[in-house]
Amino acid sequence: MKENILDTLKNLNFTEYEAKAYLTLLEASPLTGYAVAKNSGVPRSKIYEVLDSLTIRGDILVSPGNTPQYTPVPAKELIKNRRMKADEHFEQAEILLEKFEHSANDRExxxxxxxxxxxxxxxxxxxxxxxxxxxxxxxxxxxxxxxxxxxxxxxxxxxxxxxxxxxxxxxxxxxxxxxxxxxxxxxxxxxxxxxxxxxxxxxxxxxxxxxxxxxxxxxxxxxxxxxxxxxxxxxxxxxxxxxxxxxxxxxxxxxxxxxxxxxxxxxxxxxxxxx
Missing domain, CATH: 3.30.870.10 (Endonuclease Chain A)
Known part of the structure; x- marks a missing residue:
């Protein structure tokens, strides 16, 4: 079951480490970076790079302090955000590619x-x-x-x-x-x-x-x-x-x-x- 969820997250453009970290935070949060690494299996040398990537993308939230703690954006909100972003990308592609439509409709x-x-x-x-x-x-x-x-x-x-x-x-x-x-x-x-x-x-x-x-x-x-x-x-x-x-x-x-x-x-x- 967990492997299926990890595969699903990968389909949403998560790396394997990002998927493991996010899923770990869904199971229990807030957690420190050390705890996320310990519970997820992500190497400690990589965990803060992974958590920073998830934070920048808006998939998790961080509380600053001497020992930062992390919590995930709820799954429904994550999916909603991904869907909105995908729609934006499709709309942008439609606009940008429209100028090349003449080549697809070339009558010669x-x-x-x-x-x-x-x-x-x-x-x-x-x-x-x-x-x-x-x-x-x-x-x-x-x-x-x-x-x-x-x-x-x-x-x-x-x-x-x-x-x-x-x-x-x-x-x-x-x-x-x-x-x-x-x-x-x-x-x-x-x-x-x-x-x-x-x-x-x-x-x-x-x-x-x-x-x-x-x-x-x-x-x-x-x-x-x-x-x-x-x-x-x-x-x-x-x-x-x-x-x-x-x-x-x-x-x-x-x-x-x-x-x-x-x-x-x-x-x-x-x-x-x-x-």
Whole structure:
């Protein structure tokens, strides 16, 4: 139990000696420096340096005199002070880093992202920043990890439209079920994810390769526009298929498979993007 408390104090930026001294004073105080060293196990040669550090930081109080005595700031007060200080640091960082925001929102760069979790983190950031519309092309296997952020976006009034590979059920989004999700996964050798936020940024890439998953994020209009429009044209086609499936499949085969074969460049009709 005591080791857990010491570890917790270390997480609050106490050194090991500081944590032992503070915890000793919580157990019994006031104490002289000699008594703190004796009860805590902190070397006597180090104890006054440790107590001075805690005093300067405001974690303990000292009563001056011929033999100074020390008492701790109560634990609740210590945690409150730490929380206030952390909030101050975050606020200061937000202000100071704001001037560099333009580099993060550079519309001329394309940024590589490697790793499935890293890609999904960037997609979540895109969802959180969206104000008007989200277009998302995603497999059912990946949807659950983004569902909370998507739902919150919809609650904010953002229009969420999903092109779903596999059955995705949602009460907050417009969901269009893409045909042949299993066959397409096999054809491409993996699952991809594409998101367009407010027609101003996109994340697109392969997310089924674990740490080897690869994607790109950009606000470059030269990519945002065509990627967004490709997604919109997918929606056009899905609306057309809903109305005229029988006629179109008579001409182009079930799920328009003849068109897929017509524009394939490999004899096995697979895409071979993932090597």
């Amino acid at each position: 760069n394309i940024w590589n992202i490697t790793g499935r979790s890293e890609i999904l983190d960037k997609v979540k950031a895109c969802i959180i920043s969206a104000k008007n519309r989200i277009l998302l092309e995603i497999w059912k296997e990946d949807f659950k990890e983004l569902e909370p952020e998507l739902k919150q976006a919809a609650i904010r009034g953002v229009s969420v439209t999903i092109i779903a590979y596999g059955e995705i059920i949602s009460d907050f989004a417009n969901v269009y079920l893409h045909d042949m999700s299993d066959e397409i996964t096999e054809e491409y050798g993996g699952r991809w994810l594409v998101i367009s936020g407010d027609d101003s940024e996109v994340v697109a890439g392969i997310v089924s390769l674990g740490k080897d998953s690869r994607a790109a994020w950009t606000m470059h209009v030269g990519l945002v526009m065509p990627i967004t429009e490709v997604m919109i044209h997918d929606l056009y086609l899905m609306e057309i298929m809903k109305k005229h499936r029988e006629i179109l499949e008579e001409s182009f085969g079930k799920n328009l498979i003849n068109l897929r074969h017509k524009f394939a460049i490999h004899p096995d009709y697979k895409k071979h993007y993932v090597k």
